[in-house]
Amino acid sequence: MLNLIGIGFIWASSQLQPGDSLENRPKVVEFDKSIIGSYQADDDYDYFKYTEEESAWTKLQNWLNLQWSKFLDWVFSGVSEGNFWNYLALTLKILLILGLGVLIFWLFNKYYVVRQKSPPADQSQINLSEEERLIQKKDLSTLIEDAESEGDYRLASRYLFLNILKYLKTHHFIDYQFQKTNADYKSEITQQDIKSEFTFASRFYEFVWYGDFKLEVSDFKSAKTRFENLIDKIQKTRVHG
Template sequence: MTALEIKTKAIRLFLFLLLFLKLGGLSPTLYSSPSVQEDSLQVSTSPIEFDKSIIESYQTDEDYNYFKTLVEPSAWDKFKNWLNLQWNKFLNWLLSGIDEGNLWNYVALVLKILVIVGIGVLIIWLFSKYYSSKQKKIAQHQNLVNLSEEEQLLKQKDLLNLVEEAEHNENYRLASRYLFLNTLKHLREKKLIDYQFQKTNSDYKSEITQDLIKADFTYLSRLYEFVWYGDFELNVTDFKKVKSRSENLIINIQNLKADE
């Protein structure tokens, strides 16, 4: 074999090996020295500056406040919430089905309103009846007390002593009451009036037929009602006038003839 043939076979063998390595996925770069690559995260180490105004705007925004304190509602707030809930339930019950436009739903609404109004009227009627009966019992009790006291005073023979005692104590209002009761006592004894506790002074006035006595009695009864029931305090000068007028009326009553 010649040298040229040997050289040609060597070249073919080299090319064959190169093609074999290429087809096998190997690359000559595997035998090259690895290159050192720089870390992309370590490109820059300088700090980033943020706008403080933007940070403050986020801090003041309640949407970004994740540390909110829950406040326990007060008893009044709980009561209002409960009341509002009950009111909403009532409205839902009252107006249920109205949006459907059904005639029977409107009839049911009218019936509900009538029931509510009826219950309200019943409650008001019961309350008024209870209150009136209670007031009536109180009034009857007061009348019994006043009747007992007034009857006892009219049966006493020393009403003038009570007048003098009240006048001495400068209780002219009470003294005027005793004076008027003493007048009623003399009118009853002379049968000029039919004394009954439930009667008014106007009733007694209409029973008196003597003009002079009726005029004095009208004056004393009006003054008595004004002082006693109007809670008006008499001074000593006014009381002296009332006492004098009462004494004159008693004298006129006693001077009446039996047939008058």
């Protein structure tokens, strides 16, 4: 053992070069400080990058993309296996999706049509150009008779109501303007008995025309009598008023 230690010491001593000393210090290397800035500006040497938080819109997009991927996986699951039952399931899924799409379209179309035919109470507005033209230029009595003879009591009721507006305008009970509503005309009538009858006439017209209700002959005859009596009252009130 001692022989080995001695041999190792002799070998190590032989490796020392002249001038070597344990007290020697390594030479300090000075870096060129002028190039430090260029390294700091290089993103490749930036090891402290921070990830910005995703916006709400980005999160929503990612969520939608995830749901869409899940949906496609559900629809086409098992198709790659080439099994008959998997293809049958795929066909049923497609039919289900198409059926739901048709149902949604039908419900939307029905809801939209109902909204078009059902304006709010006392806010039904005159059909601008057509009704203005009818009131000013057409012989409404002839139109009423023609519609009644054809059994179109809904259209006849429309002409009857327009005839009332025409007489109210002619005898200066209302200031007729096509953008006004029936509620506006009602507020302009000062005679209470005429205002009361006009309220009935406007409500009847709104239910029949905008509500698209089926009108029986007896109901039309009764309303026609009240409409004609209102026109007589308008004429007499202006003459004797």
